[in-house]
Amino acid sequence: MPELPEVETVRRGLAPAMEGARFSKVEARRRNLRWPLGKNFARHLQGQTVTELGRRAKYLLADLSSGNVLIMHLGMSGSFHVFRQTADEPLGRYYHERAQHAAHDHVVFHMSSGAIVTFNDPRRFGSMKIVPRERLADEPLLKRLGPEPLGNEFDAAMLADACKGKKTTLKAALSDQRVVAGLGNIYVCEALYRARLSPKRIAATIGDKNGRPNERAERLVEGIKAVLHKAIKDGGSTLRDHKLTDGELGMFQHHFRVYDREGEACRTAGCRGKIRRIVQSGRSTFYCPVCQR
Numbered sequence: 001m002p003e004l005p006e007v008e009t010v011r012r013g014l015a016p017a018m019e020g021a022r023f024s025k026v027e028a029r030r031r032n033l034r035w036p037l038g039k040n041f042a043r044h045l046q047g048q049t050v051t052e053l054g055r056r057a058k059y060l061l062a063d064l065s066s067g068n069v070l071i072m073h074l075g076m077s078g079s080f081h082v083f084r085q086t087a088d089e090p091l092g093r094y095y096h097e098r099a100q101h102a103a104h105d106h107v108v109f110h111m112s113s114g115a116i117v118t119f120n121d122p123r124r125f126g127s128m129k130i131v132p133r134e135r136l137a138d139e140p141l142l143k144r145l146g147p148e149p150l151g152n153e154f155d156a157a158m159l160a161d162a163c164k165g166k167k168t169t170l171k172a173a174l175s176d177q178r179v180v181a182g183l184g185n186i187y188v189c190e191a192l193y194r195a196r197l198s199p200k201r202i203a204a205t206i207g208d209k210n211g212r213p214n215e216r217a218e219r220l221v222e223g224i225k226a227v228l229h230k231a232i233k234d235g236g237s238t239l240r241d242h243k244l245t246d247g248e249l250g251m252f253q254h255h256f257r258v259y260d261r262e263g264e265a266c267r268t269a270g271c272r273g274k275i276r277r278i279v280q281s282g283r284s285t286f287y288c289p290v291c292q293r
Helices: 004-018 041-045 133-138 156-162 170-175 185-195 215-233
Strands: 023-028 050-056 059-064 068-073 079-084 105-111 115-120 127-132 276-280 283-287
Touching: 004 050, 004 059, 004 079, 004 105, 004 115, 004 215, 023 041, 041 127, 068 133, 127 133, 156 215, 170 185, 185 215, 185 283
Parallel strands: none
Antiparallel strands: 023 105, 050 059, 059 068, 068 127, 079 115, 105 115, 276 283
16 A cells, blocks of 8 residues: 555656646546446546645645545555556656556546646556545544644654553554554554554653653654655655556655564664564564664
8 A cells, every 4th residue: 555655756747747737537437436436426536736735644635726636545546647648758767668567547637737747547547536625624534634744743652642641553553544644554563663663662662651751752753754754855764556647666665674574684784683573453564673672
């Protein structure tokens, strides 16, 4: 499942093609993805201008001139691709030739910018939904999400307060979208390593009984922000399905310090530990048992 860096990378790739552009034509080639697309989905988009393309956690949000918002989620195998409408109309480095798997191009946006944006999803776990902007705060997909980890308001005090009294592990707490939005298995493992904190540590121990942060919370917030910034810079992580909008692969997987490195030497200077893999809540967790406490 794509995490925050992958979705943010896709957003940045789509923005030149979609922001300020009008939906000239919309093709909904099937009636549903993970859920039904909604009645008159294509008609509600056609003719509308994308005034801004944003992101909330793992969701893409396209603000429309109609006052509605198009909410898009990649699901497990979804990807967006941007193509030139004509060969002599280059519109930036995000454009590339059409792939060979057009049978899975379930939604196609023809933009007034001259771009064709396709949503390709072999497993159909992705989703698209149009909601009025004034109802966005009450949208079930979004209303229970925690703070954005790259937002200015996200700090040690906020994280420690969110973990106050929690008897679950740090790994479980950070994976909870109500505690912090957008993190998943890969980046939780990597952030905990950078913070030198065990994924088995009880979440409440990053603060006192009143939820005031300690130095563990400071290290953890610093680790979260650092790993997300680096991953976004590298285009996210491509393990299976994630691709950039120009068809290229993300590169952050080449910089993993613990994830998928079971049995390898810890990369902390002076540490003689080896990366261990355990299973937490049905997911693999990778960490160094020596320097992560």
